[in-house]
Amino acid sequence: MEVFTSIKGLRSLLDQQLSEQKTIGLIPTMGALHEGHISLVDASIKDNDVTVASIFVNPTQFNNPEDLLKYPRTLEADCAMLEQAGCTAVFAPSVEEMYPEKSSLLINFGTLESVMEGASRPGHFNGVGIVVSKLFHIVSPHRAYFGQKDLQQVSIIKRLVSDLAFNLELIVCPTIRETDGLAMSSRNRRLNDAERNIAPHIYRILEEAKQSLLAGKDITETVSAASNAFNAIPEFKLDYFEVADVKTLQPIPSLSAAGTNAICVAAFLGPVRLIDNVVF
Ligand SMILES: Nc1ncnc2c1ncn2[C@@H]1O[C@H](COP(=O)(O)OP(=O)(O)OP(=O)(O)O)[C@@H](O)[C@H]1O
Numbered sequence: 447m448e449v450f451t452s453i454k455g456l457r458s459l460l461d462q463q464l465s466e467q468k469t470i471g472l473i474p475t476m477g478a479l480h481e482g483h484i485s486l487v488d489a490s491i492k493d494n495d496v497t498v499a500s501i502f503v504n505p506t507q508f509n510n511p512e513d514l515l516k517y518p519r520t521l522e523a524d525c526a527m528l529e530q531a532g533c534t535a536v537f538a539p540s541v542e543e544m545y546p547e548k549s550s551l552l553i554n555f556g557t558l559e560s561v562m563e564g565a566s567r568p569g570h571f572n573g574v575g576i577v578v579s580k581l582f583h584i585v586s587p588h589r590a591y592f593g594q595k596d597l598q599q600v601s602i603i604k605r606l607v608s609d610l611a612f613n614l615e616l617i618v619c620p621t622i623r624e625t626d627g628l629a630m631s632s633r634n635r636r637l638n639d640a641e642r643n644i645a646p647h648i649y650r651i652l653e654e655a656k657q658s659l660l661a662g663k664d665i666t667e668t669v670s671a672a673s674n675a676f677n678a679i680p681e682f683k684l685d686y687f688e689v690a691d692v693k694t695l696q697p698i699p700s701l702s703a704a705g706t707n708a709i710c711v712a713a714f715l716g717p718v719r720l721i722d723n724v725v726f
């Protein structure tokens with residue numbers, strides 16, 4: 447496995463592979479890798495000749511400076527995991543390599559970003575849109591892999607691919623969870639032991655809300671019961687709990703066809719903000 451910090455170095459490998467008609471899979475990440483990321487790498491290795499994982503903590507998508515400062519960075523361990531998984535190449539550029547000049551691009555995703563993560567983290571999806579576009583241009587993958595854990599990000603990137611006519615296939619992979627249900631996330635490393643023990647309540651409350659909706663309970667009542675469940679655990683500070691259409695991400699008044707309904711949650715546990723969702 448080769449590790450590249452320069453765009454030029456990575457391109458020379460990829461140009462060679464493309465000249466041999468090889469297919470390329472890209473897994474964009476911010477590092478601090480876990481089994482969730484590796485599941486995307488595994489999927490790419492099955493589908494493609496060449497698998498590139500990028501590791502870049504993208505400053506333009508952080509609206510909270512402390513979140514950026516404290517984001518876990520574990521490049522050496524990440525590379526060992528990727529090598530073990532069978533990844534072909536890692537692209538781990540510096541901020542200067544990705545942003546030689548401060549980017550002045552503005553990408554507006556309209557109603558897709560006016561809710562949930564977009565509403566709580568102003569500018570977040572502009573930064574995601576910029577960096578993912580750059581990664582798509584740099585790597586020119588045939589396929590790109592994203593996790594359902596970041597459900598709104600998936601919708602945003604689908605729109606980006608369509609609006610900017612990126613010639614690639616987006617593959618969405620299911621959320622990988624710890625045995626107690628907690629969605630794997632790099633930010634879980636920032637939880638202390640007490641917070642880590644409480645964190646699985648996020649998925650429990652999501653699942654209870656899903657069961658209650660499937661049993662015919664009203665959405666407003668279900669959301670209110672879920673908020674109460676979070677408020678009953680003083681360590682949590684609920685940011686949002688939304689029942690939405692999985693494509694438009696807009697709140698829905700009642701459930702629709704199976705597979706089109708989503709419940710999305712963001713909650714602070716101490717200083718750490720975690721997100722999760724279920725689609726049903
Ligand atoms: N538990 C998971 N299961 C499947 N995919 C995941 C999981 N966690 C993250 N991913 C996906 O991995 C890619 C890179 O995500 P990222 O590097 O931000 O990791 P993360 O664990 O989501 O970290 P954090 O949410 O703390 O930023 C994204 O497409 C994301 O959806």
Ligand SMILES: CC(C)(CO)[C@@H](O)C(=O)[O-]
Nearest residue numbers: 474475476504574577596
């Ligand atoms: C897609 C991504 C790597 C862009 O920085 C990031 O938002 C993430 O890790 O989900």
Ligand code: BAL
Nearest residue numbers: 476507508570596599
């Ligand atoms: N996993 C989404 C990237 C972020 O939280 O900034």
